[in-house]
Amino acid sequence: MTKPYIIGIAGGSGSGKTSFLRDIKSRFEDHQLTILSMDDYYQPAEKQWVDPNGVTNFDLPSSIDGQAFATDIRNLISGKTVEREEYVFNNDEAVPKTLVFKPAPILIIEGLFVFYFQEIWELLDLKVFLHTKDVFKIIRRIKRDARERNYPIDDVMYRYQYHVLPAYNKFIQPYEEKVDLVVVNNDSYDIGLNVITGFMENLLVKHSDNKDI
Numbered sequence: 001m002t003k004p005y006i007i008g009i010a011g012g013s014g015s016g017k018t019s020f021l022r023d024i025k026s027r028f029e030d031h032q033l034t035i036l037s038m039d040d041y042y043q044p045a046e047k048q049w050v051d052p053n054g055v056t057n058f059d060l061p062s063s064i065d066g067q068a069f070a071t072d073i074r075n076l077i078s079g080k081t082v083e084r085e086e087y088v089f090n091n092d093e094a095v096p097k098t099l100v101f102k103p104a105p106i107l108i109i110e111g112l113f114v115f116y117f118q119e120i121w122e123l124l125d126l127k128v129f130l131h132t133k134d135v136f137k138i139i140r141r142i143k144r145d146a147r148e149r150n151y152p153i154d155d156v157m158y159r160y161q162y163h164v165l166p167a168y169n170k171f172i173q174p175y176e177e178k179v180d181l182v183v184v185n186n187d188s189y190d191i192g193l194n195v196i197t198g199f200m201e202n203l204l205v206k207h208s209d210n211k212d213i
Helices: 017-025 066-077 134-148 153-177 192-208
Strands: 005-011 033-037 082-085 100-102 106-110 126-131 179-185
Touching: 005 153, 005 192, 017 033, 017 106, 017 192, 033 066, 033 126, 066 082, 066 106, 106 192, 126 153, 126 192, 134 153, 179 192
Parallel strands: 005 106, 005 126, 033 106, 126 179
Antiparallel strands: 082 100
């Protein structure tokens, strides 16, 4: 089996990664592309760090089971199918599903701290950073947390000030200068989307011709 081409996509909370990946996925068949999200590798709630005010901080690299994430990436690289129970820490009423990830010519690895974990960084063929101004990120974060997690606005603002922003400045933003491509997503990411999907289409043509990608 030819080694898949591995693309890492990271950016701060509220940078638009979910929408960006959804639009990438919509342009390809399931057998052409697999997306593995770091969101499914959070540590159990009891292992998460709690700040001095008693608020659980999910915005730290330690909140992720990086070893399990790296292991599953390597399994996909070697041609193995990966199964993972969906992580639903943000919804007490949700019943987790079993997620199945199958090997494909292109593997996208996404998440807040994809670049932070050195073992994962070294596996990436292309590194993409989604950049968004802070004002837009916090607006998106407020809308998402209010809609999906029922967090009150004071809680959202507290987490953003004391968890999200410090983590972004320390563990995420420094990699913006080290990646291969920065996609700006203030008003629209369409240009970046077209660049990346065009590149991926070219990779798949090479793959279909039995050439290394």
